[in-house]
Amino acid sequence: MIRPVDTNLEYLETERLTLRRFTADDADLLIELDSDPAVMRFLSGGEATAPETVRERHLPSILAGYARWDGDLGLFAAYEKDGGAFAGWFCLRPEPDGPRDEAELGYRLRQASWGRGYATEGSRALLHKGFTELGMRMVWAETMTVNRGSRNVMEKLGMTLTGTLPTPADMARVEGSEHGGVRYEITRSAWERR
Numbered sequence: 001m002i003r004p005v006d007t008n009l010e011y012l013e014t015e016r017l018t019l020r021r022f023t024a025d026d027a028d029l030l031i032e033l034d035s036d037p038a039v040m041r042f043l044s045g046g047e048a049t050a051p052e053t054v055r056e057r058h059l060p061s062i063l064a065g066y067a068r069w070d071g072d073l074g075l076f077a078a079y080e081k082d083g084g085a086f087a088g089w090f091c092l093r094p095e096p097d098g099p100r101d102e103a104e105l106g107y108r109l110r111q112a113s114w115g116r117g118y119a120t121e122g123s124r125a126l127l128h129k130g131f132t133e134l135g136m137r138m139v140w141a142e143t144m145t146v147n148r149g150s151r152n153v154m155e156k157l158g159m160t161l162t163g164t165l166p167t168p169a170d171m172a173r174v175e176g177s178e179h180g181g182v183r184y185e186i187t188r189s190a191w192e193r194r
Contacts, residue, residue, distance in 0.1 A: 011071075012126070014124075015081075015121065017079065017087060017125075019078050019079075019125075020079070021071065022059065022076070022077050024059065026077060027051075027054055027055045027059050029086050030089075031049070031051045033088055033108060039108060041175065042146070042147045042150075042176070044171070044174065045171075045173045065093060069093065069100070073093045073094065075090075077089055078107075078122055080113070088107060088108050088113055088118075090122045091106045092104070092105055092126045092134075099137075100135075101137040102136070102137060102139075103130060103136055103139050104139075104142070105123055105127065105130075105139050105157075106141060107119050119150075120153050127139060127157060127186065127191060131192070139159075140184065140186075141154050141184050141185075142183045142184075143181060144167075144176055144182075145164070145176065145181060147176075151182065157186065158190065158191065160184060160185060161184055162185045163183045164180050164182055164183075165180055165181035165182065165183055166180055167181065
């Protein structure tokens with residue numbers, strides 16, 4: 001899906017991507033992304049997120065995050081600069097009740113955007129912004145143990161494996177759930193030493 005990037009909503013640019021804040025009109029982008037079984041493989045076992053869940057819960061929560069964190073943190077739509085295609089989303093956001101200087105790094109990309117280095121490129125830019133502009137002390141990311149692609153991205157970013165996680169009950173049907181998850185972290189001082 002191609003939609004022009006509104007420069008008033010622009011958050012961050014990389015060499016090949018523009019990240020912008022989502023708007024109330026973006027439900028269809030999220031619904032399309034979350035309806036692809038391959039995209040949802042390690043999240044729901046390939047099951048699509050119900051459109052009403054996206055419209056009534058996910059998108060309002062994303063928009064509320066901008067207000068909560070002054071537009072500095074949250075979930076951001078990613079577009080390819082060359083052609084303007086929606087690539088997916090990236091996030092840099094604290095836990096709802098967590099300290100503002102500790103944020104989760106994450107992404108979800110359309111299949112058409114896989115294998116192009118976008119996950120690393122967008123994540124690297126978010127780490128830079130977080131540590132140089134937003135006062136982050138530590139950034140963390142989590143994924144399933146068997147999600148080698150995401151783990152490779154975390155390792156390319158210089159993040160360190162810090163622990164394992166139990167599989168949440170709602171993910172028990174997901175392929176590889178018996179292996180649980182993993183958490184990676186990077187501190188500002190470790191990032192600066194890279």
